[in-house]
Amino acid sequence: MEKEFFDLKEVCALVKRSSSTVLRWVNAGLFDQPLTGRGKKMLWSKSQLEAWANRYTPPVNTPPVTSPTKQKQLDKDKKRRLAAARASLERHRNAK
Numbered sequence: 001m002e003k004e005f006f007d008l009k010e011v012c013a014l015v016k017r018s019s020s021t022v023l024r025w026v027n028a029g030l031f032d033q034p035l036t037g038r039g040k041k042m043l044w045s046k047s048q049l050e051a052w053a054n055r056y057t058p059p060v061n062t063p064p065v066t067s068p069t070k071q072k073q074l075d076k077d078k079k080r081r082l083a084a085a086r087a088s089l090e091r092h093r094n095a096k
Contacts, residue, residue, distance in 0.1 A: 005043040
């Protein structure tokens with residue numbers, strides 16, 4: 001008899017990723033939301049896992065998924081560093 005539902009531990013073993021990665025993928029919309037099981041146990045159906053496997057493309061050196069709020073902060077920091085570098089370069093040019 002084949003299994004119809006898989007818990008988080010079994011899903012992690014199937015996709016060869018940690019539970020934190022699977023949950024991060026769920027939160028980012030890269031992996032199907034679990035079905036509600038008895039209590040707080042997360043379960044995925046066999047059909048959900050098969051559908052994901054058919055559409056999944058393994059990442060190639062992709063950065064970790066970040067939340068939109070965290071991404072905004074990273075973008076802000078990047079702009080701030082870039083502005084500081086430009087200002088420093090401009091001061092250096094004007095000093096000559």
